[in-house]
Amino acid sequence: MQFNPVTRKSPATACHDCTYGAQTLNDGTTRFRVWAPRAERVDLVIDDLNVPMERDAEGNHSLLIEVDPDTRYLFRIGDRQVPDPASRAQPGGVLGASMVVDPYDYVWKCNDWNGIPWHHAAICELHVGVMGGFDGVCQALSRLAGCGYTAIELMPIASFQGDRNWGYDGVLPYAPDASYGTIASLKAMIDEAHRLGVAVILDVVYNHFGPVGNELPSYAPEFFRDDVHTPWGAAIDFRQPQVARYFIDNALMWINEYRFDGLRLDAVHAIQPQTFLEELGAAVRRACLPHGREVWLILENEHNAASLLRGDYNAQWNDDAHNALHVLLTGEHEGYYADFAKHPTHDLAKVLSEGFVFQGQLDRRGIARGEPSQDLPPTSFALFLQNHDQIGNRPLGERLTCLANDADLRAAMVLVALSPMIPLFFMGEEWGCRTPFYYFTDYEGELAQKVREGRREEFAHFSGFTDPERCERIPDPNALDTYAASIPRVEDSMLALAWKRWFAGLLQLRKRYLADRLAARCALGCDVLGEKALYARWRLSDGHHWEIALNLSNRDVSLPRDSATKVLWIEPQGAMDALDHGTLAAHSAVVMVRELEGERFIA
Incomplete structure (x- = not known):
């Protein structure tokens, strides 16, 4: 093997020193390390060369060696050759060889970017694959910025089996999936976003691994718990310091090395103990605060753990708010919407005045859920009408443009865009997209059949799908056509252009009048005016009152002013x-400001 020294190409290029994986060092050597506590011997395999690694008392196997960047390698453990669980790149897929990556290889251009404040966030969630990969997202950035978005949120990009996946079946969380493009193209996309003033959030999955390509159980069963199970299998054992370090390093790698501006942590209710989340949050803050960076940490959490939002986490996706709004817009009441079907208007009023609906009371399953949230500022919550889950986890993947009338939908979008909570939209909402977004995978054989059948069994009890023939209408997740049909068809019709101008006007108003006036603990209350109608009020930092009235009913209601x-x-x-x-x-909404006596409200 030829020695190839590493040279630092830009003083602004950063590299996170990860505990595990293939870490290139400043002296040109590469350190390989893997945690395999059940293995007495692990070999590094490069071509036909097998090099024994040194084992320590904790089961870490390490080796320092000179290799070229882009070198392909595997670990031999017993009679198996496995990829690196902390691989930085998998050019041949999750079952192939890992590749050494030079983290200094990309020369950043936008070196004066330090992020934007969380209260300035207006987020577009998107799927990199259907947007055309990292290059496709890069090309769309100017359009998204023109719509008023100040941040984009990428669905997970960690390496998964096949060429198509939502990303939540990733098995190698350190390696961007090769089907989306190169590491350089990912960094170039982030670089361009920063040049345009747009922050970039990454959705990360730390609660489970996908069903294909996860070799950890074979040589590190201690990575998982045998006493706790999740919908995806055995729970990850975050009590193990090596496991905690593996995921904390991953978070710091994305933030420091790739310059992501924030992370959205998927389904953290499946992560126990909660102290791991506290440790991760503290580690991110320690790494970023000395440099003055604005880095965001966002949770998805069925437990509504308000305590985490008083610490190092900026916000939580407010599923309670979505569920109440969805019931009001569609009248649907199946599944988790059943918890909000009785009093959706009062539930939405509680959201706007207190944060969560569920703050400790029993849900439909008889489970106590949530913690008191009244003291939290509205910016502790991301408010949305739809996201990948709420569209793609429908049998036919319909967007609200196909489920609600336009007048109600636009009125509800006014609430989302202009409430003091942080607005989040799904790709295409800015122009009234009607393209479905299906659940899609790229599995073969028995697993493909299980996914296909499981998808249809999941919805078999839904009204309209109890008939097996109707269940056949549910798209096969593994079919290429299912993926192709989920690609948003960007329309240049007059209607789409008008919708886009309307949407941009909402976010422009938010930026001009609201973003810099958001204050902590500012909710003044929310009155129910009638069925599907309410009137919410907040105190801004300058003392003026921000007010939103929403009426999704068929009847006018009284609103003295x-x-x-x-x-x-x-x-x-x-x-x-x-x-x-x-x-x-x-079917209307109005946003008003109540001016202080003797003072005008001006931008």
């Missing part, structure tokens, strides 16, 4: 006449 309130947005515009006469029209 005095001269101290100034209308900033009304949807539709034709509802202004009714408002002047003290009435909130059916």
Whole structure:
């Protein structure tokens, strides 16, 4: 093997010193390390060369050696050759050889970027694959920025089996999936986003591994617990220091080496103990605060653990808010929507005034869920009408543009865009996309059949799908056509362009009047005006009151208003006449500011 020294190409290029994997060092050597506590011997395999690694008392196997970047390698453990569980790149897929990566190889261009404050976030969640890979996302960035987004959130990009996947079946969390492009193209996409003033969030999955390519149980069964199970199998054992280090290093790698501006942690209710999440949050803050970087940590958490939001985490996806809004918009009440079917208007009012609906009471399964959240600022919650889950986990993957009438949908989007919570939209919402977003995978044989049958069994009890023939309408997740049908068809029709201008106007108003005035503990209350109608109020940092009234019903409701309130947005515009006469029209929303006595509200 030829020695190839590493040279630092840019003073702004950073490399995170990961505990595991193939870590290139400044002296040109590469350190290989893997945790295999059940193995007495592990060999590094490069071509026909097998080099024994040194084992320590904790079961870490290490080797320091000179290799070229892009060298392919495997670990031989017993009679098996396995990829590196901390592989930085898998050019041949998750079952192939790992590759040594030179983290200094990309020369960053936007070196003065330090992030943006969380209260400035307006987020677009997107799937890299259907957007055309890292290069496709890069090309779309100027369009997304023009719509008013200040951040994009990538669904998981960790390496998975096959060429198509949502990303939540990743098995090698350190390696961006090769089907999306090169590491250089990922970094170039982030670089371009920063040049445009757009932050980039990465969705990471630390609660489970996918069903193909995870070799850890064979040589490190201690990585998992045999006493706790999740919907995906045995729970990961975060009590083990090596396991905790593996995931904390992963988070720090994405933030420091790839310059991601934040992480969204998937389904952390499946991560126990909670102290791991606290440890991870503290590690990220320690790494970023000395440099003054704005780095965001966002949770998905069925437990509604408000305590985490008082620490190092910026916010949680507010599923309670989504569920109440979805029931109001569609009338659906099956599955988890059953918890919000009885009093959706009151539930939404509670969300807008207190954060969570479930703050410790029993849900439909008789399980106590949540913690009190009234003291948290609205920015502790990401508010959305749809995301990958809420669209793709429907039998036919419909968006709200196909489920709700346009007037109600636009009124609800006004609430999401202009409430003091942090708005999150799914790719295509900015122009009224009607393309479905299906659940898709790329498995073969028995596993493909299990996924296909499991998908249809999951929805067999839903009304409209109890008939086996109707269940056949549910797309096969493994079919290429299912994936192709999920690619958002960007329309240049007059209707789409008008919708895009309308949407950009909402986020422009948010930026101009609201973002810099958000204050902690500012909720003043939310009144229910009638069925599907409410009136929410917040105190801004300058003392003015921000007010939003929403009416998703078929009836006008009374909404007296005095001269101290100034209308900033009304949807539709034709509802202004009714408002002047003290009435909130059916299917409408209005955003107002109540000015302080003697003080004008100005941008």
